[in-house]
Amino acid sequence: MYWTENLATGVDAIDKQHKDIINKMDEVFKSGQTGKSGEEILKVLKYLEGYVKKHFSDEEQLQIKCKYPKYQQHKIAHTQFIKSVDDLFEKFKKEGPVLTLIMDVNKTILDLFVKHITMVDKDFAKFYRENQK
Ligand SMILES: [Fe+2]
Ligand SMILES: [Fe+2]
DSSP states (O other): OOOGGOOOOOOOHHHHHHHHHHHHHHHHHHHHHHOOOOOHHHHHHHHHHHHHHHHHHHHHHHHHHHTOTTTHHHHHHHHHHHHHHHHHHHHHHHHOOOOHHHHHHHHHHHHHHHHHIIIHHHHHHHHHHHHHO
């Protein structure tokens, strides 16, 4: 379990999605240990990317709603995040869904995601809590 209380932003809707995403990443690690094939795990990872995109767009909607002044910056961070994930997926096209590579990628995405929560989402969540109507 990778979710810890210090990742909580205090906005329930956001925290729920963050937990879902992190738990799903945890699942990827576990399926790597239980001998699932690279192909199968890659499917989960792709699904995860879709979920992350949805989460980003939900977050951006909230930011528009409460007129968050750093909306543009935050949106750029989301775009860059998805770009990094796509770059990692490119590796699979070249090297195939090798299990060790998938685990590496999953770890990189998890680290990026945790970093995004602590450095970027928490700032927005604070603003949202203070400026919500
Ligand atoms: Fe975000
Ligand atoms: Fe987020």
